[in-house]
Amino acid sequence: MATTTLTSLRTSLPSPLTSPPEPPYSSSYISALSSSLLSLPSSPPNLALRTSSILLCRTSIKSILQALFRQYLDSSSSEEEENDNGGREEALKGILAILKFPLLKNSGSVKDRSYPIPKSYILPTLEKMAQDLATTLTEWDEDDEGRPLSPSVITSLIESSCSSLTSLLLPILSSLPPSPVPPLPPLLTSHLTPLLLSPLHLFPLLLQYPTTSPLLTFLSSSPLFLPSLSHTLSTRLLVKSASTSDILEVYLKTFSFFSPHPVPPLIKLTFNTFLKTRRDTVKQIIKSIMLPNGGINIKGQLLLEHTEGGVLERSVLDLLVGIFGSIKVLCNEYRRILSTRLIEDEGFATDEEVRRLELLKLRFGEGMLRECEVMIKDVDDSKRINRNFKGRSGTTGLVRSHCFWPKISDSSVKLVGEVRERVGEFKSHFEELKKPRTLVVSEGGSVELEVEVEGVKKNVTCDLAQASIILLFQKQREWSEEALENELDASGKIHKKLKFWVDCGVISSTSKGWRVNDALGGENNSGSLIDELEEEDDSGTEVFRNFIVGAVTNMGPKRAVEIHNILKLFCKGEVTYDWDIGKLERLLNDMVKEGDKIEESSGVYSKLQG
């Protein structure tokens, strides 16, 4: 195999002394050239010399490239079938080989063979190559030989050539002395820069920062850099489908790229305008602050800034706060996330949070975060109360001060059985310790239960209300929903909780109500199932219901879409209406079914009369 290649090469490649054939090149010449290029490091010195001299001495790189491109296009446009991709792949390999060519000089194996390309050739070659590539690609568009170039072909060509350009440029740029602008030949700059500044290439470069830092620095010397960056960001990143966390991550990369200088106003504006439209930006920012490690890890930067005495000219947080212009929004969101985190942490660990809070306080000021301080203190107090608790082991409580925690709703159902007893024990313990104060059981909490149905056991973690429900089924196998509601003193609130047990496979609905299964059902859901999102949704629903009733009572009958618009217009502030109309219609139908507030006839909702 190796011998045949070498023989064919020897015959088809001219010696450096003879002049190579003029274009157009035959396809056999091209393929011989590209395969010799590919095997260059391992080929005999004589052959390597020939190949490289063709590329270096001749002014024909452009023609060769063009021939290769042509071959690539021919094979990709004519053969749509899968079986003949050989020509196409070969051509692509050849292109890549030519593009990678100057790099070979650095590889050890070539040096050992006293590879003949002098060092001073590298940059001129590169320059020439870039020039050729650029002209080839631009001329390609205008080619009128009856073969229309599909944009996707051009794209894939440019993409592959540019990715190799990037990969070969990077080490070169990295090896150059780190001056503000690498001393690249002006021709290279003028040809390569516009190419790399297109969104197609600039975006991956940005994503791969800091690996691509030298190249980006090189590009940033161009006056077109900022407009191109802004354009790239708005076309590739700041689109509806991109997730906010990804956007923030790129924002931070951009930030560190420009650091220690502030992010240029144009770029800042591009980001900020878009991020303002995102509902979850604040949440994501706060979440990233709160990630102990990884993620965007603003916290790390914050710490850094703090410890190094503000070496960074502007903190990342300042930047992000700048998006919203108000730190109150950020603080409120922080409070909410802190609350979930404290509630979820069963170990009552607060050290991390205290440290973070201290850092945030330095930035936001004490006043903004006083509530958070109380929340953390509550957790510490609870830890102490739990330590002194003398009741049945396994009961722990988190005592939350009213007014300081966000959104505490009272327990929706009356607790029963052991759940009630345990909570009662804890309550009397607390009231003994903190005499005039009392305890109200709130929604949520968690109970670990072992459910046994016909000898089969299963461990389930659920909330207090769900536990109360299943304890009732322990007494009696079958319940109607009304009877359960009466028992638990909760009308219309237990349906979802019952669903939880259906999902666990413990009960199922019957015509009369709910019944314990004969055997434990499927594992479609196990473990902790307290769905945060759904819980959140519920809080708004109550207010939306009132708005709906208020609207149809005072304004008269309305259709769903009108109600939707009314809510969008007026329901802002503490609770903001952000549903889509489908969800609203479901709520409206639910309300009609409940039958005590509104009624519907032919799509028009009105207040229930009488």
Next chain:
Amino acid sequence: MASFSTQAPTTATNPVKPQGESVTKRLQQELMQLMMNSEEGTTAFPNGDNLFEWIATITGSDGTPYADQTYKLSITFPSDYPYTAPTFKFVTPLFHPNIDVHGNICLDILKEKWSAAYSVRTVLVSLRSLLGEPNNDSPLNVVASGMWDDQVKFAATVKQKYAEAQK
């Protein structure tokens, strides 16, 4: 050393010109409050997409001649609300000593005793209690105020007027 403002205190006749935005914000807030904790027998909502024009509904309290009857009111907010009182007017005609045939209301807190601390909610609650406890010293409807002492006749008239209004 504390400094004192030498400016004349703001009065209802000489209000600080508030920005339209803050009035809107205040109204928005009142609406949200109203929706979050509704008061029994009263409700109000913007009429159309103008936040300065509301419509309210009051249901008479049990044990009064107005029990189980619902009355509509219009509320118009001035551009310098809440420094100036909003205008409440009964749209549904009703027979009451302090309300005239055009629906105008005689209630001190809507006139000289208005304060920025009042809100739609407080006014609606006051109006609802005014229905059951009229102030017969300053009547707008003299016939009604004269009839008040004869509760049976009064209730019958109210009922008759209400039935007429429903037609």
